[in-house]
Amino acid sequence: MEIIPLSFPLNGLSMLSLDKPLSIAIGHFDGVHRGHQNVIRQAVAEAKESEMLSAVLTFDPHPKEVLGQGDHYYRCLTPLDVKTALFEKLGVDLVFIMRFDLEFAEVTPERFVNDVLRVLRAKQVVVGFDFNFGHRGLGNTETLMQLGQPDISVHVIEPLIEKGIKVSSTYIREALEAGDFELAHSLLGRSYEVKGIVVHGDKRGRTIGFPTANLQINDPYIAPRIGVYAITAWIGEKAYSGVLNYGLKPTFNKNDPHPIMEAHLFDFNGDIYGEQIRLQFISFIRAEIKFNSIDDLIKQIEADSERAKEILGYTD
Secondary structure, three states: OEEEEEOOOOOOHHHOOOOOOEEEEEOOOOOOOHHHHHHHHHHHHHHHHHOOEEEEEEEEOOHHHHOOOOHHHHOEOOOHHHHHHHHHHOOOOEEEEEEOOHHHHOOOHHHHHHHHHOOOOEEEEEEEOOOOEOHHHOEOHHHHHHHHOOOOEEEEEOOOEEOOEEOOHHHHHHHHHHOOHHHHHHHHOOOEEEEEEEEOOOOHHHHOOOOOEEEEOOOOEOOOOOEEEEEEEEEOOEEEEEEEEEEOOOOOOOOOOOOEEEEEEOOOOOOOOOOEEEEEEEEEEEOOOOOOOHHHHHHHHHHHHHHHHHHHOOOO
16 A cells, blocks of 8 residues: 655646556545445445545544644544554555645635546545535535536445444544443444553552553543553554553542553563553443552452453453
């Protein structure tokens, strides 16, 4: 899969080896959830059927972030590198990453079709039912169909409903913030995960028999509900079961207002400082609470670990 950065106006595209027309899925696709996957798979299928190249046209950063429509969009379900890796798994040939800036925000629907899609040799465009584009979002799916005639055909994917809920990034964000990871998993089609670098902490966990890997998260992920979770941690290609505390550590911490992630991995004793690991959130166990004594904390961690093992089907 080839990744091609773009900025508007498109210059130098004659140098690209686009020897075939394109079937393009268009969208921001944060989360690459099951609804997004339907859009992208349709573009891939139509490309194969018509001997075209399959492509995704996505935008970075999020348009609402650039237009100042909410700080919420500074945080994401899938950072760009994770998103493009998911596109590749779906069989996409090309990923165009359009830089979304104030100049591009002024592009009219007509210019988007003529100066972006036609320049990219788009012959088939696949979008979701609620797709809007162009200055102030004035273009919609009907606009796209009209402007695409006669050389660009448009396929609109209807919403996917799961348990009475429309599969959307908004509902996934809400599920994560509520600690409903079963719903988030159902909407995403996979476990929600974050990645980070293992850094040195206060090493207090070792002194009470529960050493932890402390994660430094550099990407702007959507933060889940503060609390304790059953997790799967991936170190390289190997998976480990464990229990995670995401929070403020109120039993010890009285000043730092920033929550941290500490993962205790069952039967793991390796040195992984400085290594990147991926954490998959499987299930919310409980909210974070303050304990009156270290003994009470230890008993609760033991109980949390046993509960996590039950959830994960872990056996010693």
